[in-house]
Amino acid sequence: MVGQSATPVGVQTSISDLGTPLAATTFVVLDLETTGTSATKARVTEVGAVRVRGGEVLGEFGTLVDPGVLIPANITLLTGITQSMVATAPPMEEVLPEVLAFLDAEPDTVLVAHNAPFDTGFLKAACERHGVDWPGYPVVDTLRLARALLPRGETRNHRLATLAAFFGVPVTPNHRALDDARATVGVLHGLIERLGPMGVSSLEELRAVNKPPSRAQQAKRHLAEGLPDGPGVYVFTDARGASLYVGKSGNLRRRVRSYFTAAESRQRIREMAAVVEGVTPIECTTELEASVRELRIIAERKPPYNRRSRNPERASWVKLTTDAYPRLSVVRVVKDDGAPYIGPYASSRDAEQAKEALLHAFPLRQCTHTFSATRRIEPCVLAQLGRCGAPCDGTETHDTYTVHADAARTAMTGDPAAVVDAHTGRIAELAAALRYEEAATLRDRLAAFLRGARRAQRLSAIAAVPHLVASRRSALGWETCVVRHGRLAASAVLRPGTDPAAFLASLVATAEYVPAGHGPSPRALPAETELVLDWLADPATRLVDVDGDWTCPLRSAEAHTEMTHWAHGRASAQ
Known part of the structure; x- marks a missing residue:
């Protein structure tokens, strides 16, 4: 039992908590006029932008731009912008800083445009040409929203002029940047008003809208009423009380409500809305506790509408057996047998790749024979190819074979340099011979091995610690967790004024x-222990008490993984 009253294997991903009210969001509605449709070849001739918040216009920006190229006749016919009009206008290198300053005048600005990829594409291209970093604003596309919310039967098309007339916007679009931006403001407000009855009230929900909520979703919106606003786990149940879907959130009420709005577009969740009859909230003291509880409940109940984390028992491990002549094996269960394991892997294919990486570096036997001093076994083809020393017929002595097995154990539990060196050298040879596919195969095997070795070493290190206490400051106080052998054993918040x-x-x-237990993650799901490790590794987390040693090998798989990534990045750059 746990607690007091921005990739890990199997961890369920979820949409971030929805929380920026639309009424408090600053939108900058942008429109550009250009000399053509290609952001790389055409240039901007006019910029118009309107800043709005809560339905109120806070400011406007508009200017012609000297494109530095001739304006085609058809563009002049469409926009009315002539060559003489832009002859005295500032060039883009002068206008761009003003545009970005207008966008940045309010914190957390959201960029809005009709057919946003067109306008943002031109701005990004301008930034690139003039050596300016694109700030990466969140974007809302009114064209995409209109297509999601207004079927063709309701409007004849989704052009800006059609939508402006549909919503009764007083400004008529005329292919001039500022007027079109003003018209887009009216369209944005019309779309937001249409989304209100659908339960969409935050920026995150607005950006997630793909289509209107189904009738079943709207009918179940009341299930979010009365739920707490704090962190925790929510369990959707059917009429029999069976679990259908389990999730977590920092705000239970807000997150559950989002499932019954237009922001929820996942088909299986929309289907689930038809059979949901209840929501069980499980309040947690911290978000880490909520994440851990979610994993445990999904693994225990296996709700049908959860795709991830349902079957942690299906994870694969690579094991070096403990018999007289150890061999590598892909297994599903970590036993208390003293054997080294690496993993877990999401698929047996990944585990097989890691196994092949070890076999490339060490000539271990691949047969499953039980050796006997009285029974002679004929060597297999691997012995003829030099990939096995043939201990089966006595060609390789037990002592010699043990050297290979011990080296494999070291690579799995400590320094994997032997595996890394064997692969990088051969990859370089293959690449020099233009045998790129074979080189890529070895690269993937090495990456799979390092992933599994890194996970196992990190998990084993924290699993060896019998007791650890750590804290991290939050808005409510100090989130404090007790971790024992890699398992979250307690979680609470030290609030101001408490001793x-x-x-x-x-x-x-x-x-x-x-x-205590045996193996990389003996007392918790590996995904839980990795969540705990990520929380502990956060720079804001402070260790309060540690019983025992929490260490990893100096030349660990993690160190080699970082070096390998650096080397690959250098090679790609060259």
Whole structure:
């Protein structure tokens, strides 16, 4: 039991908590006129922008731009912008800083445009030409929104002029930047008003809209009423009380409500809305506790509408057996047998690749024979190819074979340099011979091995620690967690005014008892331990108490992974 009253294997991903009210969001509605449709070849002739918040216009920006090229006749016919009009206008290198300053005048600005990829494409191209970093504003596209919300039967098309007339916008679009931006403001407000009855009230929901909510979704919106606003886990249930879907959130009420709005576009979740009859909230003291509880509940109940984390028992590991002549094996269960393991891997294919990487570096046997001093076994073809020393017929002595097995164990649990060197050298040879596909195969095998070795080494290090307490400051106080052998044993928040010593004593005394075990993650799901590790690795987290040693090998798989990534990046750059 846990607690007091921005990739890990199997961890469910989810949409971020939805929380920026539309009424408090600053939108900058932008429109550009250009000499053509290609952002790389054409140039901007006019910029218009309107800043709005809560339905109120806060400012406007508009200017002609000297494109530095001739304006085609058809563009002049469309926009009315002539060569003489832009002859005295500032060039883009002078206008661009003004545009970006207008966008940045308010914090957390959201960029809005009708057919946004067109306008943002030209701005990005201008930034690139003039050596300016594109700020990467969040974008809302009114054309995409209109296509999602207004079927063709309701409007004859989704052009800006058609939508402006449909919503009764007083400004008529005329292919002049500022007027078109003003018209887009009216269209944006019309679309937002249309989304109101559908339950969309935040920026995140607005950007997620793909189509209107189904009738089943709208009918179940009441299920979010009365849910707490704090962090926790929510369980959707059917009429029999069976779990349908499990998720987590920093704000239970807001997150559950989003499932019944236009922001929820996943087909399986929309289908689930038809059979949902209840929501069970499980309040948690911290978001880490919520994440851990979510994993545990999904693994236990296996709700049908969850895609990830449902079957952690299907993860694969690579094991070096402990018999007299050890061999590598892909297994599903980590046993208390003293064997080294690497993983977990999401698929047996990835585990097989890691196994092949080890076999490339070490001539271990691949047969499954049980050796006997009285029974002679004929060597297999691998011995003839030099990939096995043939201990089966006595060609390779037990002592010699043990050297290879010990080296493989070291690579799995400590320094994987032997595997890395064997692969990088051969990859270089293959690349020099233009045998790129074979080189890529070895590269993928090495990457799979390093991933599994890194995970196992990180998991094993924290699993060896019998007791650890850490804290991180949050808006409510200090989130404090007790971790025992890699398992989250307790979680609570030290609030201002509370005696820290008494708080810690109580938290530690009531934390779950977790005995030691064998393997990289003996007392928790590997995904849970990786969540704990990520939380502990955050620079804001402070260690309060550690019983035992929490260490990783100096020349670990993680160190080699970072070096390999750096080397690949250097090679790509060259």
